[in-house]
Amino acid sequence: xxxxxxxxxxxxxxxxxxxxxxxxxxxxxxxxxxxxxxxxxxxxxxxxxxxxxxxxxxxxxxxxxxxxxxxxxxxxxxxxxxxxxxxxxxxxxxxxxxxxxxxxxxxxxxxxxxxxxxxxxxxxxxxxxxxxxxxxxxxxxxxxxxxxxxxxxxxxxxxxxxxxxxxxxxxxxxxxxxxxxxxxxxxxxxxxxxxxxxxxxxxxxxxxxxxxxxxxxxxxxxxxxxxxxxxxxxxxxxxxxxxxxxxxxxxxxxxxxxxxxxxxxxxxxxxxxxxxxxxxxxxxxxxx
Amino acid sequence: xxxxxxxxxxxxxxxxxxxxxxxxxxxxxxxxxxxxxxxxxxxxxxxxxxxxxxxxxxxxxxxxxxxxxxxxxxxxxxxxxxxxxxxxxxxxxxxxxxxxxxxxxxxxxxxxxxxxxxxxxxxxxxxxxxxxxxxxxxxxxxxxxxxxxxxxxxxxxxxxxxxxxxxxxxxxxxxxxxxxxxxxxxxxxxxxxxxxxxxxxxxxxxxxxxxxxxxxxxxxxxxxxxxxxxxxxxxxxxxxxxxxxxxxxxxxxxxxxxxxxxxxxxxxxxxxxxxxxxxxxxxxxxxxxxxxxxxxxxxxxxxxxxxxxxxxxxxxxxxxxxxxxxxxxxxxxxxxxxxxxxxxxxxxxxxxxxxxxxxxxxxxxxxxxxxxxxxxx
Numbered sequence: 001x002x003x004x005x006x007x008x009x010x011x012x013x014x015x016x017x018x019x020x021x022x023x024x025x026x027x028x029x030x031x032x033x034x035x036x037x038x039x040x041x042x043x044x045x046x047x048x049x050x051x052x053x054x055x056x057x058x059x060x061x062x063x064x065x066x067x068x069x070x071x072x073x074x075x076x077x078x079x080x081x082x083x084x085x086x087x088x089x090x091x092x093x094x095x096x097x098x099x100x101x102x103x104x105x106x107x108x109x110x111x112x113x114x115x116x117x118x119x120x121x122x123x124x125x126x127x128x129x130x131x132x133x134x135x136x137x138x139x140x141x142x143x144x145x146x147x148x149x150x151x152x153x154x155x156x157x158x159x160x161x162x163x164x165x166x167x168x169x170x171x172x173x174x175x176x177x178x179x180x181x182x183x184x185x186x187x188x189x190x191x192x193x194x195x196x197x198x199x200x201x202x203x204x205x206x207x208x209x210x211x212x213x214x215x216x217x218x219x220x221x222x223x224x225x226x227x228x229x230x231x232x233x234x235x236x237x238x239x240x241x242x243x244x245x246x247x248x249x250x251x252x253x254x255x256x257x258x259x260x261x262x263x264x265x266x267x268x269x270x271x272x273x274x275x276x277x278x279x280x281x282x283x284x285x286x287x288x
Numbered sequence: 289x290x291x292x293x294x295x296x297x298x299x300x301x302x303x304x305x306x307x308x309x310x311x312x313x314x315x316x317x318x319x320x321x322x323x324x325x326x327x328x329x330x331x332x333x334x335x336x337x338x339x340x341x342x343x344x345x346x347x348x349x350x351x352x353x354x355x356x357x358x359x360x361x362x363x364x365x366x367x368x369x370x371x372x373x374x375x376x377x378x379x380x381x382x383x384x385x386x387x388x389x390x391x392x393x394x395x396x397x398x399x400x401x402x403x404x405x406x407x408x409x410x411x412x413x414x415x416x417x418x419x420x421x422x423x424x425x426x427x428x429x430x431x432x433x434x435x436x437x438x439x440x441x442x443x444x445x446x447x448x449x450x451x452x453x454x455x456x457x458x459x460x461x462x463x464x465x466x467x468x469x470x471x472x473x474x475x476x477x478x479x480x481x482x483x484x485x486x487x488x489x490x491x492x493x494x495x496x497x498x499x500x501x502x503x504x505x506x507x508x509x510x511x512x513x514x515x516x517x518x519x520x521x522x523x524x525x526x527x528x529x530x531x532x533x534x535x536x537x538x539x540x541x542x543x544x545x546x547x548x549x550x551x552x553x554x555x556x557x558x559x560x561x562x563x564x565x566x567x568x569x570x571x572x573x574x575x576x577x578x579x580x581x582x583x584x585x586x587x588x589x590x591x592x593x594x595x596x597x598x599x600x601x602x603x604x605x606x607x608x609x610x611x612x613x614x615x616x617x618x619x620x621x622x623x624x625x626x627x628x629x630x631x632x633x634x635x636x637x638x639x640x641x642x643x644x645x646x647x648x649x650x651x652x653x654x655x656x657x658x659x660x661x662x663x664x665x
């Protein structure tokens with residue numbers, strides 16, 4: 001079991017004919033992901049990676065059943081592509097693109113939520129259900145099937161954590177990179193209930209970082225509702241205030257987003273916090 | 289990207305927000321000419337990208353005949369490490385009331401939020417700390433925008449006194465300027481009600497969303513590179529996410545999360561990072577070479593820590609880039625590396641026998657580099 005995606009998930013790739021889209025879609029296929037079609041406006045009728053390409057998402061949906069769409073469209077058109085998928089009726093939209101104008105996301109996130117569609121990202125590595133399906137850009141080989149759910153605002157650090165969990169024999173069920181931008185479709189607290197209900201997930205690791213208050217909100221949810229152990233991590237604890245550390249969302253503004261506030265929230269919810277990536281494994285083992 | 293006060297005021301004026309007449313001067317003589325043209329009391333304000341200009345002595349009232357001398361004191365002044373190269377000379381306003389109006393992108397509501405307060409003219413972050421109830425917040429529906437009636441309700445709720453339509457009008461126009469320029473922050477502080485009952489933006493601040501600059505070439509052109517650290521300018525030319533910090537350990541990694549974590553590890557080991565540098569995903573050898581060259585150029589750097597977890601990025605490509613920099617002799621300081629993930633074995637083979645300290649994990653690598661630069665606690 002896993003959350004959101006598995007080996008049967010039928011996937012549409014928006015931007016399949018672009019350089020990034022083609023490369024990653026091919027990697028996804030190699031991992032075993034079931035890609036059924038692609039969309040690139042103006043390239044309808046072509047074929048890419050053995051699947052048909054359509055001009056619009058609506059056309060693709062006339063010919064295929066689609067459970068999720070993954071988007072590799074350039075930043076200027078990315079929010080529009082996500083809206084297109086949501087309006088066409090795709091229930092799960094994964095937006096990989098980095099550098100999307102923030103106000104585009106403010107408008108798109110509201111509209112997509114109003115449609116009842118789940119959006120993950122933007123500026124995210126996507127999600128992977130270990131040894132089943134990869135809808136993202138992560139290196140698939142570091143994810144071994146196992147017992148831990150993993151949620152993260154970072155990309156590379158997620159791979160590190162997944163590798164550590166794999167090497168320890170714990171492994172992962174589903175890993176979701178929620179993205180490093182200030183406005184994203186899905187936050188930690190949106191995913192925790194899914195892991196809580198997934199019978200194969202025995203513990204959840206939350207890899208947070210400075211900036212915003214997603215970690216505090218997740219901690220509050222855990223305190224009230226979570227039946228499974230949660231282990232936390234906060235990246236950027238030594239970062240100076242007011243400086244943006246790569247991720248647009250990783251910035252301490254005034255008193256919001258400080259590591260102290262996040263550590264306090266985790267402590268109050270009884271969530272042990274790992275100081276290093278290796279320590280995550282120890283804490284998960286201890287909690288299980 | 290930040291805008292200067294005079295640039296922010298221009299954007300407001302375009303939307304119809306009343307701003308005091310003002311012009312920019314680069315010399316005391318120009319300032320005097322402008323002040324004499326207005327023929328009345330003016331305020332001379334340093335135009336630098338930092339707050340707290342008033343406290344630093346960068347904002348002064350002057351009569352036209354005093355304006356040359358006052359401007360000569362402000363021009364060339366150092367405010368928080370930035371040299372004042374220009375001043376705004378603006379007509380002084382008669383202040384009856386000073387309020388605060390601002391828009392930010394709020395992450396928890398995922399909306400643009402209006403913040404309005406009677407406590408204007410002071411640092412709003414201070415107000416948020418000492419008297420949070422003095423700030424009224426209102427989240428805006430992105431598809432409807434801020435309508436007049438909503439602005440009027442918020443003005444009433446915040447207890448602002450003065451002409452309701454003028455106050456609400458200025459706030460709606462500020463929102464329009466925010467959206468039109470793709471801002472991440474837009475504020476008027478103070479929003480002044482004058483003795484005559486006029487509503488005027490006496491000061492303004494706008495920060496722009498870097499992600500949206502591509503559709504505002506006219507605003508993108510206003511970026512002043514001399515205000516940034518020269519290494520940050522060079523890094524942005526290479527397309528790196530780079531932040532100059534005040535320590536002596538150069539840090540390079542792939543992925544913002546991993547680089548942030550690497551800074552944390554250096555700190556934990558008792559050291560201080562000299563920079564944040566993310567080479568991004570899928571970097572080839574030449575990109576890595578440029579990153580190493582950039583960090584090695586920083587005179588503060590006494591040692592370099594390269595932390596790579598290969599995903600899309602191949603560890604052997606990273607190794608090739610580092611080796612090229614070594615062979616060209618541009619690295620004069622010790623280099624500690626940790627490589628894992630995709631093509632890890634190939635990378636290790638390439639690095640064998642090279643003057644590089646290779647460690648199996650990040651923690652050991654961090655301790656090693658901190659010891660090497662002599663910064664261990």
